[in-house]
Amino acid sequence: MSDFLELVKSRRSVRAFGGRAIRRADLELCVEAARYAPSACNSQAWKFIVIDDAEKKQQVAEKAFSGLYGMNAFAREAAAFIAVISEKLKFPAWAGGKLRNTDFRRIDIGIACEHIALQARELGIGTCILGWFDERRLKKIFRVPRGKKIELVIAMGYPAQPKLPEKYLKDKGEVVSFNGYR
Numbered sequence: 024m025s026d027f028l029e030l031v032k033s034r035r036s037v038r039a040f041g042g043r044a045i046r047r048a049d050l051e052l053c054v055e056a057a058r059y060a061p062s063a064c065n066s067q068a069w070k071f072i073v074i075d076d077a078e079k080k081q082q083v084a085e086k087a088f089s090g091l092y093g094m095n096a097f098a099r100e101a102a103a104f105i106a107v108i109s110e111k112l113k114f115p116a117w118a119g120g121k122l123r124n125t126d127f128r129r130i131d132i133g134i135a136c137e138h139i140a141l142q143a144r145e146l147g148i149g150t151c152i153l154g155w156f157d158e159r160r161l162k163k164i165f166r167v168p169r170g171k172k173i174e175l176v177i178a179m180g181y182p183a184q185p186k187l188p189e190k191y192l193k194d195k196g197e198v199v200s201f202n203g204y205r
């Protein structure tokens with residue numbers, strides 16, 4: 024098996040983090056991987072806020088994952104976060120998305136987040152992509168302008184346990200077909 028497929032297969036959402044800090048240089052590698060992600064018309068309609076400052080992290084931990092969002096309370100122990108904000112698409116990507124009834128920004132951001140997760144995995148850093156967080160309070164902390172949306176937050180940290188969690192996968196035959204829908 025290729026090294027790449029090994030890497031992909033060994034990535035898991037990590038929900039228990041050890042206390043070790045992540046080096047700034049490694050966080051930079053992760054966002055560098057994101058910057059190279061493909062995007063509709065190469066719009067790169069994204070911004071990445073990397074949160075590694077202790078005080079800011081504390082604010083995120085307290086505000087983003089409590090109350091209704093307590094399901095993700097594990098993320099409070101993360102060593103760093105990356106918040107991903109959607110920006111304006113290039114016109115053809117925006118217009119094409121309208122015609123196709125799809126928002127290419129979200130697709131692009133999903134791909135970019137996976138680049139981050141895989142680069143992090145390669146560095147031994149665990150990630151969990153989070154769609155469930157208190158966006159209103161996070162926007163306040165980072166002074167994200169009112170019209171903008173924080174699409175996803177990635178919690179990052181060294182896994183507390185070395186063992187990979189089991190992963191349930193649908194059968195190949197259920198999700199893959201060649202030359203026609205099945």
Ligand SMILES: Cc1cc2nc3c(=O)[nH]c(=O)nc-3n(C[C@H](O)[C@H](O)[C@H](O)COP(=O)(O)O)c2cc1C
Pocket residue numbers: 034035036037038095151152153154155156175190
């Ligand atoms: C867009 C998106 C949003 C997600 N939101 C959450 C979340 O809010 N909380 C959480 O614990 N996991 C979240 N996850 C992680 C998924 O639960 C996880 O990817 C899935 O169960 C498969 O497990 P694996 O990542 O270990 O392969 C999210 C994943 C994606 C791609």
